[in-house]
Amino acid sequence: MRCDVVAVGTELLLGQIIDSNSAWLGEQLAAAGIDSLQQVKVGDNQARIVAALRSRLAEADAVIVCGGLGPTHDDITREAIAEVMGVELEFHPEIADVIAKMFAGRGRTMSDNNLRQAMVPKGASIIEQKRGTAPGLVCPVGDKVVYAVPGVPWELYEMFERTILPDLRARSGDTSAIASRVLRTWGESESGLNEKLQGIIDELDGIGNPTLAFLASGWEGIKVRLTAKAATRAEVDSLLDAWESRVRAVVGEFVFGVNDDTMETVVLDMLRTRGLTIGVAESVTGGLVAGRLTATPGASDVVRGGVVAYASDVKFELLNVTPGPVVNEETARTMANEIRRVVGADVGLALTGVAGPAEQDGRKVGTLCMAIAFPDGSVETGTVMLPGERKMMRELSVISSLNFLRHALLRRRA
Amino acid sequence: MRCDVVAVGTELLLGQIIDSNSAWLGEQLAAAGIDSLQQVKVGDNQARIVAALRSRLAEADAVIVCGGLGPTHDDITREAIAEVMGVELEFHPEIADVIAKMFAGRGRTMSDNNLRQAMVPKGASIIEQKRGTAPGLVCPVGDKVVYAVPGVPWELYEMFERTILPDLRARSGDTSAIASRVLRTWGESESGLNEKLQGIIDELDGIGNPTLAFLASGWEGIKVRLTAKAATRAEVDSLLDAWESRVRAVVGEFVFGVNDDTMETVVLDMLRTRGLTIGVAESVTGGLVAGRLTATPGASDVVRGGVVAYASDVKFELLNVTPGPVVNEETARTMANEIRRVVGADVGLALTGVAGPAEQDGRKVGTLCMAIAFPDGSVETGTVMLPGERKMMRELSVISSLNFLRHALLRRRA
Numbered sequence: 075m076r077c078d079v080v081a082v083g084t085e086l087l088l089g090q091i092i093d094s095n096s097a098w099l100g101e102q103l104a105a106a107g108i109d110s111l112q113q114v115k116v117g118d119n120q121a122r123i124v125a126a127l128r129s130r131l132a133e134a135d136a137v138i139v140c141g142g143l144g145p146t147h148d149d150i151t152r153e154a155i156a157e158v159m160g161v162e163l164e165f166h167p168e169i170a171d172v173i174a175k176m177f178a179g180r181g182r183t184m185s186d187n188n189l190r191q192a193m194v195p196k197g198a199s200i201i202e203q204k205r206g207t208a209p210g211l212v213c214p215v216g217d218k219v220v221y222a223v224p225g226v227p228w229e230l231y232e233m234f235e236r237t238i239l240p241d242l243r244a245r246s247g248d249t250s251a252i253a254s255r256v257l258r259t260w261g262e263s264e265s266g267l268n269e270k271l272q273g274i275i276d277e278l279d280g281i282g283n284p285t286l287a288f289l290a291s292g293w294e295g296i297k298v299r300l301t302a303k304a305a306t307r308a309e310v311d312s313l314l315d316a317w318e319s320r321v322r323a324v325v326g327e328f329v330f331g332v333n334d335d336t337m338e339t340v341v342l343d344m345l346r347t348r349g350l351t352i353g354v355a356e357s358v359t360g361g362l363v364a365g366r367l368t369a370t371p372g373a374s375d376v377v378r379g380g381v382v383a384y385a386s387d388v389k390f391e392l393l394n395v396t397p398g399p400v401v402n403e404e405t406a407r408t409m410a411n412e413i414r415r416v417v418g419a420d421v422g423l424a425l426t427g428v429a430g431p432a433e434q435d436g437r438k439v440g441t442l443c444m445a446i447a448f449p450d451g452s453v454e455t456g457t458v459m460l461p462g463e464r465k466m467m468r469e470l471s472v473i474s475s476l477n478f479l480r481h482a483l484l485r486r487r488a
Numbered sequence: 489m490r491c492d493v494v495a496v497g498t499e500l501l502l503g504q505i506i507d508s509n510s511a512w513l514g515e516q517l518a519a520a521g522i523d524s525l526q527q528v529k530v531g532d533n534q535a536r537i538v539a540a541l542r543s544r545l546a547e548a549d550a551v552i553v554c555g556g557l558g559p560t561h562d563d564i565t566r567e568a569i570a571e572v573m574g575v576e577l578e579f580h581p582e583i584a585d586v587i588a589k590m591f592a593g594r595g596r597t598m599s600d601n602n603l604r605q606a607m608v609p610k611g612a613s614i615i616e617q618k619r620g621t622a623p624g625l626v627c628p629v630g631d632k633v634v635y636a637v638p639g640v641p642w643e644l645y646e647m648f649e650r651t652i653l654p655d656l657r658a659r660s661g662d663t664s665a666i667a668s669r670v671l672r673t674w675g676e677s678e679s680g681l682n683e684k685l686q687g688i689i690d691e692l693d694g695i696g697n698p699t700l701a702f703l704a705s706g707w708e709g710i711k712v713r714l715t716a717k718a719a720t721r722a723e724v725d726s727l728l729d730a731w732e733s734r735v736r737a738v739v740g741e742f743v744f745g746v747n748d749d750t751m752e753t754v755v756l757d758m759l760r761t762r763g764l765t766i767g768v769a770e771s772v773t774g775g776l777v778a779g780r781l782t783a784t785p786g787a788s789d790v791v792r793g794g795v796v797a798y799a800s801d802v803k804f805e806l807l808n809v810t811p812g813p814v815v816n817e818e819t820a821r822t823m824a825n826e827i828r829r830v831v832g833a834d835v836g837l838a839l840t841g842v843a844g845p846a847e848q849d850g851r852k853v854g855t856l857c858m859a860i861a862f863p864d865g866s867v868e869t870g871t872v873m874l875p876g877e878r879k880m881m882r883e884l885s886v887i888s889s890l891n892f893l894r895h896a897l898l899r900r901r902a
Contacts, residue, residue, distance in 0.1 A: 086511065086527075090702075093506075097507070110501050111531060122525060360782030361768075364774050368774030377798050380796040381793065382793040
């Protein structure tokens with residue numbers, strides 16, 4: 075089964091928006107065992123959309139076209155698909171009713187151009203709209219199919235999962251269940267994980283099910299994705315369970331979470347379980363650690379706050395660091411102890427380091443010193459060397475310090 | 489002149505990397521008056537790369553192919569281009585020498601597969617490599633041309649600007665100068681800017697030179713880009729000067745910078761010029777304002793540090809806020825005054841607001857209260873309503889508060 079993608083929108087070609095929809099679709103299709111071998115961007119031009127659809131239909135079994143379903147005059151995906159199907163567009167009053175009710179429900183007046191979204195190529199069926207005003211379309215073309223979805227990501231995601239993926243799988247005649255499990259890791263490079271898991275990868279290459287893939291995701295860590303296929307969902311889950319155990323047996327120390335877990339939700343949950351609040355003292359990251367912890371709704375029951383001690387004498391005066399060089403574990407230790415007192419937190423996390431461009435205190439760019447102070451007075455400290463220029467070094471400092479905290483909390487069971 | 493783009497890499501189709509190169513190229517090409525009407529992603533498969541190149545060459549005058557020039561066995565862009573040109577690959581010892589010297593210079597051993605990067609289709613010329621090991625290629629195909637560049641963005645950008653763009657413009661026979669100027673704005677929506685500038689846009693549509701485009705860029709603000717063309721660079725600059733003045737006359741209050749300026753560099757420069765240091769007291773943004781100010785190298789001469797007062801009683805205890813509701817200008821005022829004292833800064837910037845998901849203190853999600861305290865004891869406060877879910881509200885709070893500071897500093901001339 076092969077499903078190519080056509081992303082429609084002049085703004086994509088002009089670089090005003092980066093097309094991330096086709097990458098997302100490619101990832102989902104690959105996880106479902108469906109090939110996506112060419113993905114195309116075209117502008118809001120009917121002849122070129124038609125040509126792109128015909129060219130993709132000539133090679134693939136199915137095509138997903140994203141965008142151009144809105145109400146304005148340059149939204150012409152419906153017209154282009156009708157031309158490819160060799161049919162007319164029909165007005166569907168029941169779709170118009172739904173759109174009118176959506177506007178009424180938001181207390182807004184519906185302008186007439188919204189009725190364009192109720193036009194459907196004859197012979198096509200609709201994918202009911204749940205998040206936006208435009209419905210999606212399922213458009214048979216001979217024994218192949220074109221799916222049309224809005225370019226708005228959360229509308230597209232929902233329609234893909236609810237209708238397109240099940241339809242593609244039904245067309246492929248594949249009645250098996252398929253699912254993925256993502257192990258979230260930090261602390262080892264992609265090539266390092268690859269090397270450690272080589273035995274398992276070779277074994278899986280031989281069996282072919284589950285498959286294993288790595289996805290490096292910046293300061294979200296490196297994802298190890300297992301995708302399994304079996305007759306029933308229960309069998310899929312038991313396959314995933316078995317191979318997750320195998321993978322964890324080798325690289326478990328680097329796995330901080332599963333699927334939608336993030337480093338900050340994991341750490342916040344661990345603190346919450348242990349009844350601990352936290353304060354953060356930051357220098358090199360300038361507030362990004364606290365910023366990330368508080369990105370999670372509900373962080374306020376755990377996060378007391380923090381101090382950004384960017385200038386050295388703020389460290390000396392507010393956090394009682396001894397005047398002198400500040401990129402070292404001793405400074406981090408004092409900062410971690412003091413932030414507990416300053417914001418009234420149980421646990422203190424502190425970071426000091428060198429993001430560059432120049433060295434500081436004789437320490438190289440990329441140096442990160444961390445400390446964690448606990449209610450019993452004990453303090454753990456550590457130093458790591460991080461790669462990358464200023465922005466990357468600071469971002470990797472955030473996930474590295476939270477992972478350092480995670481390990482320290484693991485050693486102190488809830 | 490039309491130049492399409494082919495991005496090569498199976499990882500792009502699998503969604504492991506989002507193709508931002510073709511969007512960047514589209515933006516540069518559009519600014520140079522060159523159409524890019526179809527952009528394609530294909531995997532590391534020679535037959536499909538060849539088919540994509542042929543299909544693009546059938547429609548466009550030129551094609552830029554990104555990626556697949558590296559040393560590994562799945563880097564096959566060179567082979568695919570040679571097939572399209574109908575020629576053999578030739579080994580160029582002088583390229584191999586350059587690569588060998590690069591490895592030696594970094595104290596690393598060069599593995600033999602790096603020599604693949606010295607293979608060049610017969611009849612092609614090279615774009616000397618300045619940032620990576622692989623050279624780019626200029627490959628004539630009849631009266632058309634294929635440019636090959638590495639997929640690594642900073643290698644691609646440099647080769648495009650140094651060689652490809654001048655070559656495209658020479659081929660187009662266009663000897664005029666062309667340049668863009670970007671006005672960075674904040675404080676008005678894209679549709680609001682559009683409406684205010686409608687007269688100028690209509691006038692420019694009539695003349696056709698310069699062109700004007702909007703680029704909404706999240707918490708980087710909304711960019712207004714003028715692109716002009718004339719016989720000489722001096723004439724281009726004078727056109728841009730004239731129309732920049734026209735645009736500023738209408739929406740100047742929203743323009744915070746030009747071209748590579750960012751809100752944080754602008755604000756840091758204004759503080760530096762006035763000899764002022766700053767401290768930041770944050771609640772809703774949890775450290776992101778300080779994080780962004782310190783993203784700029786050299787911020788340490790201006791940024792003293794800050795306090796993240798996330799829990800209300802940290803505001804009460806550390807920043808002397810009167811216990812009670814905390815989302816109001818009075819709380820922001822106290823926080824701004826106190827942060828000056830706590831971190832020893834000349835200027836205090838404070839933010840308190842509601843990022844959601846729930847209301848707080850009877851204030852709606854999206855409420856942002858700000859205050860700025862000055863050395864003379866005066867304080868300015870303000871409240872804005874921001875759109876978006878939690879993440880967007882927090883990010884827009886960062887740029888909104890820095891812009892609030894910018895306006896306050898403007899009123900106090902250096």
